Amino acid sequence: MFEQSDHAKQLQRRLCDFMDQHIYPNEVVYREQLQNAKHRFATLPLMAQLREQAKQEGLWNLFVPPNHAEYSQHGGLSFSDYAPLAEVMGRVMWAAEVFNCNAPDTGNMEVLMNFATPAQKQQWLVPLLNGEIHSSYAMTEPQVASSDATNIELAITKDGEHWLLNGRKWFITGAMHDDCRIFIVMGKSAPEHADRHLQQTQILVPKDTPGVTIIRPLTTFGYDDAPIGHAEVVFNNVRVPLENVLLGEGRGFEIAQSRLAPGRMHHCMRLIGAGQRALELACQRATQRTTFGRPLAKHQSVREDISRMYAEIEMARLLVLKTCWSIDTRGIEASLKLIAASKTSVPLMVQNIIDRCIQLHGAGGLTDDYCMAEAFNYARYCRIADGPDQVHQMALGKRVIEHYQAG
Structure with missing residues (x-):
C-alpha cells in the first residue's frame, strides 16, 4: 500500500548521494559561515553554491504535487512519493532549503499555484520556484490566541483602489531573511460578518511596502533559526492595490x-x-x-x-x-x-x-x-x-x- 514509484525511488537514491557528498561533509562549514557572518539573515555562500548544484542535478522543487506538474521538472510527486525524500532532507535542519523545499516557501508556492491570478503567479510564484526570492506567511498574532484563526485582528479595509492593513504579527517564518520579498498576510476584512469563517481575507504585501516594519527576530529555546528566522512585524497603514487580494474578499480562512x-x-x-x-x-x-x-x-x-x-x-x-x-x-x-x-x-x-x-x-x-x-x-x-x-x-x-x- 505504501510502495513508492520507481521514479521516486530513483530520486531518493540521488538525493541520498547528494546528502552524502555535499550536505553531511559541509555541516561544520555551514555552522562556521553562519557564526562568522556579518549579517545572520543573508544567504550563506555555501547555501548559494549548494542550491545551484541541486538545480543542476535535477533535485529541485521536489515538493510540487502532480496536480501542478507544469511547475516541476519531475512531473510532480504524490505525497507518498515525496515523504521519503522529505525524511532524508529532515536529517539536517537546513537541508530542505538546498532543494527549494523549505517552509514557509513550499506552502506559499502551493497557495500561489492554487489561488493566484496569472499576473500574481508571474510576479511572485515564478521567482519563488526559481529560488530567486523567499517569502513569508503572516497569520499568527501576539495579542490573541491564534490557535483559533478566527481571532486574528489585523484590520484589512478598502480605501479607494487600495487595501489598507493595520496590525501586528509575530513568529513570521522567513520574514527576517534578506531575500524575503513577499508576505501573504491574513487579516479581518469583515469583522461583523455573521459567519466567522468568512471574515478573513488574504493579501499579497511586498516586504518593502511603506508601513511594513520588522520589529525583531524571535527565538525558540534560544535559536533564532538564521538565516530564515522568525520575526515580529508591524503593519502600519500599509497600502497595496486591490488586485493584491488572493482568491477573493472573505476567503482567507x-x-x-x-x-x-x-x-x-x-x-x-x-x-x-x-x-x-x-x-x-x-x-x-x-x-x-x-x-x-x-x-x-x-x-x-x-x-x-x-x-x-x-x-x-x-x-x-x-x-x-x-x-x-x-x-x-x-x-x-x-x-x-x-x-x-x-x-x-x-x-x-x-x-x-x-x-x-x-x-x-x-x-x-x-x-x-x-x-x-x-x-x-x-x-x-x-x-x-x-x-x-x-x-x-x-x-x-x-x-x-x-x-x-x-x-
Whole structure:
C-alpha cells in the first residue's frame, strides 16, 4: 500500500548521494559561515553554491504535487512519493532549503499555484520556484490566541483602489531573511460578518511596502533559526492595490485551511528524518563510550531505550505514510483525522526520541557539536506551529466520536 514509484525511488537514491557528498561533509562549514557572518539573515555562500548544484542535478522543487506538474521538472510527486525524500532532507535542519523545499516557501508556492491570478503567479510564484526570492506567511498574532484563526485582528479595509492593513504579527517564518520579498498576510476584512469563517481575507504585501516594519527576530529555546528566522512585524497603514487580494474578499480562512494541511505533513515527514538520524547517532555513541567497565551498548537500560526509539520511529513513519496514501487516494478532506493524528503524534514522539538520544550523549548532546539540540527545538515548536496539539486533538476527538457514536 505504501510502495513508492520507481521514479521516486530513483530520486531518493540521488538525493541520498547528494546528502552524502555535499550536505553531511559541509555541516561544520555551514555552522562556521553562519557564526562568522556579518549579517545572520543573508544567504550563506555555501547555501548559494549548494542550491545551484541541486538545480543542476535535477533535485529541485521536489515538493510540487502532480496536480501542478507544469511547475516541476519531475512531473510532480504524490505525497507518498515525496515523504521519503522529505525524511532524508529532515536529517539536517537546513537541508530542505538546498532543494527549494523549505517552509514557509513550499506552502506559499502551493497557495500561489492554487489561488493566484496569472499576473500574481508571474510576479511572485515564478521567482519563488526559481529560488530567486523567499517569502513569508503572516497569520499568527501576539495579542490573541491564534490557535483559533478566527481571532486574528489585523484590520484589512478598502480605501479607494487600495487595501489598507493595520496590525501586528509575530513568529513570521522567513520574514527576517534578506531575500524575503513577499508576505501573504491574513487579516479581518469583515469583522461583523455573521459567519466567522468568512471574515478573513488574504493579501499579497511586498516586504518593502511603506508601513511594513520588522520589529525583531524571535527565538525558540534560544535559536533564532538564521538565516530564515522568525520575526515580529508591524503593519502600519500599509497600502497595496486591490488586485493584491488572493482568491477573493472573505476567503482567507478557506485559503488557510488549504495551505496548512499539506504543511503539517511536510513537517512530520522531516521530523521522521531528524528522529531517525538521532537514533543512529545514539547507537554509534553507545558502542563508543564505556561506563562501569563496559560499553553503554551492554547496559540493559540503554538497549531498552534504543528498542523503544526504534519502534516509535517505525510507528511514526507508518502513520505518516498511511496519511500520505490517504491524501493521494481520498483527498485532504477525507484524510483530516489521519492528518490530525500525525500532527499531534509525530512531533511529540520525535521530541521524546531526540531527548533520550541527547541523554545518551551526555553534556555534548546539549551543544551544537551534534544535530540533536536544534532538532529537539524543531520538534518542540512543531507542536505549536500550524496549530497547537490541543486544537487538533479537540477536532480529532470530535470527528472520531461522530464516526463511532452510532455504534
